[in-house]
Amino acid sequence: MMSSFFSDKKRENEVIAERSLSAKDFAGAAIAFARAAECSIAMADQSHGPIATCFHDDACDLLGLAEELKAKAQAHPSARKRVSTTDDLSDKPSRWGSENRPSVKFGDLKGLDEAKQIVFDAFIAPVKHPEVFKTLNITPGTGLLLYGPPRTGKTMFARAVANEIDATFMHVKLNEIKSRWVGGSEENVSSMFAEARKFSRCVLFLDEADALLRKRGNQRVSAVEQFLIESDGFSQPGNQPFILLATNRPWLLDSAVLSAGRISQYIHIGLPTAPVRQQIIEAGLKDVPVSDDVDIERIVDMTNGFAGGEIHHQKGGGL
Ligand SMILES: Nc1ncnc2c1ncn2[C@@H]1O[C@H](COP(=O)(O)OP(=O)(O)O)[C@@H](O)[C@H]1O
Numbered sequence: 228m229m230s231s232f233f234s235d236k237k238r239e240n241e242v243i244a245e246r247s248l249s250a251k252d253f254a255g256a257a258i259a260f261a262r263a264a265e266c267s268i269a270m271a272d273q274s275h276g277p278i279a280t281c282f283h284d285d286a287c288d289l290l291g292l293a294e295e296l297k298a299k300a301q302a303h304p305s306a307r308k309r310v311s312t313t314d315d316l317s318d319k320p321s322r323w324g325s326e327n328r329p330s331v332k333f334g335d336l337k338g339l340d341e342a343k344q345i346v347f348d349a350f351i352a353p354v355k356h357p358e359v360f361k362t363l364n365i366t367p368g369t370g371l372l373l374y375g376p377p378r379t380g381k382t383m384f385a386r387a388v389a390n391e392i393d394a395t396f397m398h399v400k401l402n403e404i405k406s407r408w409v410g411g412s413e414e415n416v417s418s419m420f421a422e423a424r425k426f427s428r429c430v431l432f433l434d435e436a437d438a439l440l441r442k443r444g445n446q447r448v449s450a451v452e453q454f455l456i457e458s459d460g461f462s463q464p465g466n467q468p469f470i471l472l473a474t475n476r477p478w479l480l481d482s483a484v485l486s487a488g489r490i491s492q493y494i495h496i497g498l499p500t501a502p503v504r505q506q507i508i509e510a511g512l513k514d515v516p517v518s519d520d521v522d523i524e525r526i527v528d529m530t531n532g533f534a535g536g537e538i539h540h541q542k543g544g545g546l
Pocket residue numbers: 335336337338339376377378379380381382383384499507534535536537539541
């Protein structure tokens with residue numbers, strides 16, 4: 228049984244860190260985050276498998292924060308900046324990459340029939356046939372969460388949604404948004420939404436969403452709050468983007484993000500079944516000369532438990 232000692236100590240230090248941050252005592256906050264990281268490492272040592280990995284990742288994040296705050300304490304003792312409006316950001320050149328209607332289609336994505344059906348009903352059909360859905364008093368969904376193991380096609384799925392509704396695709400990765408400066412993440416969240424609203428229709432895809440929008444309890448709360456402000460379509464001018472969040476660790480997400488009404492569906496993207504693996508393998512071999520003695524069924528058996536991305540290595544040119 229995991230001792231609650233370290234988890235209590237961790238929480239205690241996170242509270243101290245929060246308090247130090249409010250008092251702009253960055254050195255104090257850095258020390259408290261480093262202590263919280265030590266507790267996470269201790270909990271990782273006491274656990275196994277994915278839980279140990281979670282604690283380990285948490286410790287890395289906390290150590291990263293401690294490092295940043297240490298540097299900040301040394302270099303910039305100035306106040307942290309909050310951003311609650313996007314007006315002042317609109318003239319800056321864009322830092323966010325976007326893709327005009329991606330070419331990948333739902334048909335390229337093998338299996339995941341249930342997930343496709345959910346997104347078709349909630350997003351695609353109401354966007355494509357607004358007149359029909361208006362009479363039924365149904366408006367298109369505004370956001371959804373894709374969760375499941377890595378390399379199972381979450382990114383590909385999000386791009387295919389953008390293709391289906393003829394939208395611009397903005398793929399935002401964690402390292403682009405997590406600022407080295409306290410307060411900078413909120414600014415990044417604001418700027419990202421301002422950019423997305425410039426397009427008449429945009430799918431805003433936030434990869435590794437758990438790292439930015441994780442549960443309250445440390446300073447990342449400010450990025451969560453900024454996300455809630457920005458994703459509230461009623462108080463923001465311009466077109467609201469469709470928000471797709473992806474994560475391998477949905478339990479880390481802040482519950483406010485999921486309960487605010489913006490994220491209306493949670494879709495599990497799981498490992499492919501045998502028939503789906505067969506389709507992925509066959510699609511991968513489509514343009515490759517294959518010897519007669521290649522036993523596809525055997526490969527299907529051998530790849531049990533593999534994600535689609537592990538079966539089909541694009542960089543290596545197929546299997
Ligand atoms: N169901 C699938 N059908 C076809 N290709 C898939 C599927 N799942 C994964 N792939 C392949 O794996 C690659 C990686 O998937 P990706 O969307 O990046 O996964 P994730 O975002 O879940 O980590 C895709 O570009 C695609 O080539």
